[in-house]
Amino acid sequence: MAQTDNIYNKPLDKVAGFTFDEQVVQVFPDMIKRSVPGYEKMIATIAMLTERSAQNNTNLYDLGCSLGAATLSMRSALKEKTGCQIIAVDNSEAMVKRCTETIQAYRSETPVTVLQDDICNINIENASVVVLNFTLQFLTPEKRLELLTNIYNGLLPGGILVLSEKFVFEDKLSHQLLIDLHLDFKRNNGYSELEISQKRSSLENVLIADTVEQHYQRLQTAGFKHNNLWYQCFNFGSIISIKD
Ligand SMILES: C[S@@+](CC[C@H](N)C(=O)[O-])C[C@H]1O[C@@H](n2cnc3c(N)ncnc32)[C@H](O)[C@@H]1O
Numbered sequence: 292m293a294q295t296d297n298i299y300n301k302p303l304d305k306v307a308g309f310t311f312d313e314q315v316v317q318v319f320p321d322m323i324k325r326s327v328p329g330y331e332k333m334i335a336t337i338a339m340l341t342e343r344s345a346q347n348n349t350n351l352y353d354l355g356c357s358l359g360a361a362t363l364s365m366r367s368a369l370k371e372k373t374g375c376q377i378i379a380v381d382n383s384e385a386m387v388k389r390c391t392e393t394i395q396a397y398r399s400e401t402p403v404t405v406l407q408d409d410i411c412n413i414n415i416e417n418a419s420v421v422v423l424n425f426t427l428q429f430l431t432p433e434k435r436l437e438l439l440t441n442i443y444n445g446l447l448p449g450g451i452l453v454l455s456e457k458f459v460f461e462d463k464l465s466h467q468l469l470i471d472l473h474l475d476f477k478r479n480n481g482y483s484e485l486e487i488s489q490k491r492s493s494l495e496n497v498l499i500a501d502t503v504e505q506h507y508q509r510l511q512t513a514g515f516k517h518n519n520l521w522y523q524c525f526n527f528g529s530i531i532s533i534k535d
């Protein structure tokens with residue numbers, strides 16, 4: 292049973308930088324659902340995107356897999372395909388341990404390999420679907436283009452990248468409104484002002500969000516010519532990039 296996220300509900304002397312440690316693993320499904328507007332919608336839609344874009348005898352990647360929600364969504368959509376395998380990668384030992392247990396708990400024809408590694412070290416090859424669901428934002432900005440280029444090069448024609456991220460906005464008024472709506476979403480989900488503010492401090496300089504335009508530019512530089520938002524709710528959304 293997923294535990295309720297109360298990590299930031301007591302005043303902390305010093306708020307440490309956010310890490311995906313054992314404490315976060317314990318509450319992660321609750322935390323991400325209550326923090327990311329549209330998270331469940333995005334996870335469910337990954338199955339639809341996979342059903343359409345996965346090709347027989349190819350690899351599917353879940354980069355920054357956490358507890359494997361996107362992996363399970365992809366896997367559920369591969370029943371009609373043959374020879375597919377999923378490679379799920381995360382650099383958090385605690386996440387990988389729990390993810391492996393979760394994946395093994397459900398039987399499936401599709402092999403899944405869960406690797407503990409930096410996604411920047413992974414050679415993407417023979418890929419039809421690559422998912423970066425709220426992971427790119429945790430990489431130092433210098434590493435983002437290299438990773439996307441590696442993904443582009445490893446994708447087969449017709450293959451897709453699903454890139455979900457928290458966004459910032461150039462336009463100050465829109466930015467403030469969308470951030471405020473996100474804070475309302477958190478309040479409506481039971482987070483207190485203290486929890487919201489301590490979590491915000493912990494994510495500072497750890498989660499570095501880009502604008503949608505910055506994403507499009509970087510994706511284009513990496514080689515992707517077909518990039519579009521398929522979902523957005525407030526300052527969170529998901530881009531689909533297609534390799535032609
Ligand atoms: C917000 S979570 C991703 C959520 C997950 N994709 C989902 O859909 O439920 C970000 C994950 O990326 C992982 N991560 C961050 N930087 C990484 C890196 N350089 N290599 C591998 N994993 C990384 C973190 O450990 C964390 O589990």
Ligand SMILES: O=C(O)C(=O)C[C@]1(C(=O)O)C=C[C@@H](O)C=C1
Nearest residue numbers: 322323326327425457490494498
């Ligand atoms: O709580 C926030 O404001 C977030 O940015 C949510 C966010 C994310 O976007 O990755 C940050 C860390 C958590 O692991 C889950 C979700």
